[in-house]
Amino acid sequence: MNIPSRLPIIDLHCDLLVYLTDVPGSAPDKVEEIGCALPALTEGNLKLQVMAIYSAAEPGSTHYAGLQRDMFKQLAEEENNCLKAVTDVESLQEAIQSESSVGMVAAIENAAGFCEEVEPLEDGFKKLEKIITDCGRILYISLTHHTANRFGGGNMTQSGITRDGKMLLDYLHGRRIAVDFSHTSDALAHDILTHIDRERLDIPVIASHSNFRPVWEHNRNLPDEVTQEIIHRKGLIGINFLRAFLNTEEPEALLHHIRYGLSKGAQDAICFGADYFYTADNPDLNRIPFYYKEHEQAGTSYNYILNRLKEDVPQEQLKKLAFRNAQQFIERIWS
Template sequence: MTFPVFDLHCDLLSYLIKYPKADPFNTEKIACAVPFLQQGNVKVQVCAIYTDVRSESMQLGLGQAELFSDLVRKYPETFYSYQPDSDLKEPKIGIFAAIENAAGIGNEEAKWSEIYRQFDLILEKVGQLAYISLTHHTENRFGGGNYTEGIGLKDDGKKLLEYMSGKKIPIDLSHTSDLLAEGIFNHISSQNLKIPVIASHSNYRAIWNHKRNLSDEFAQEIVRQEGIIGVNFLRAFLDNDVPERLFEHILHGFEIGGEKAQCFGADFFFTKDFPDKNRHPFYFPLTENASKYPSILEELNKNLTEYQLQNLASENAFHFYHKLHR
């Protein structure tokens, strides 16, 4: 089943900034290497600007925004910068930047004038942003991450949301604590902010109970607000032992009303230097690299119509971003 694919999350940029000689074409190194993306018929790949919470996070953020434009400049036959309001440039791959952890916009010490300047500078370098997530696993000045239960939306998080409003940039709930997700929904509605809410690379707690996965309550609220949700391919978030749980997560997304929300958000990153050995292997063979989308869609053809498969593979994401940038 070959459908065009729009994937909502990979960490190619953080790999490239850590290993400046790394080759985005090398399939031995990263599961979203270009040949895999081509085999998987990936038409748009969101590339996250990722950083953890540390004093150099703003340099790392800006460095990855520069690497994003370098990819287009160095490999003009392969990549172009995806514009939601323009046609695709097939057979090239459209890359679309996103920010995973607002530490890349503002470290813990930065003044607000510096944060606004960094925000504008990154946006200028990458053109558009597919989304911003305020946090990653840990806490920062904006709020609480996945593993910091009890820490919600802070005043700086509110201020950043207010700056995002009306700029056609979604907020991503994939790395929030539950309290932060709740705070984001509340602040957007109480202040009437124009910010769509998505979960770029998250599965469902109803299928696999993990802090990185979404409760049905949050997933349904995203669906109700016409946001999108990308299914994550990592073993830890699917089910440690059962690869086929992937299909249950996707079908659950459809069942909770997300037929027009469910997308892919594979989450391929450089795993070779990851310290926690319990996480190995990171991916089941079923989802081990970006060439696997056609076989995954083939398997889902037992449960979903061709129209539904097409929506899942890319149409839901295309529709979401077209509407936002119209």
């Protein structure tokens, strides 16, 4: 018997906002262009989709993020689409139970989106507050992306945290916003955890769209020590669907990553972070295909994965993977 097709899904990361603000002729219903188009989200029974606001660390980063902030607000206010902003525990629970809508919440993928490299940090915090106000809520912040910025080292670097990075963590204390480890260098991950502990900061931790480095050696994947810290701190680990982070020759690798996470104690942490984005203009031809066919769009991928796991993963664990772990995490940090 198949996993019920209507099992709710929560996914921690997609780049629909980047696509809609950056690609000429883009539209939220173009399933042929992006795996998280609205028809695919509806078909896949997404009950909460985290919408990343992404910027590279370069001049104009906050303007670029501002366009995505405004797009989030526009989507939330449109009456003729299925998206509904989720900003508190009550609206999250309504989204999980809804038969006709897809909940969405914003997140910031790279703190360069609210603070340019050369502007006063205080001005950056004001821009962060505007993003939070306009979007109603943000679920998490990634300090960096692939490269280094004023806050620390991205996953293509070996740099750790900076003074501004520590000040950002201090700013997040008690704000009920998680810090995301998916794009940290190993040194930055270590430094974030050390600063949180040293200063006794109340900051939840997650890896929104990362897999496991012992399964596939890639600096975007989590080393075991970071995995264990996230589990110990009752965080989340969202499994990423991109071929480059799974195994470039093995379509079954996504299942291997999930099973590995479960074997390492992530039963209450593991969830989905598919990382769907617009790939047609990506210059790295070595990454084509970006997704294995089984994982290339939200309408079918989640149910495919759950059905492949059902023979050796208990039904209750599949529910945790699909939505319950993420739901309980969000309810806990927002309450």
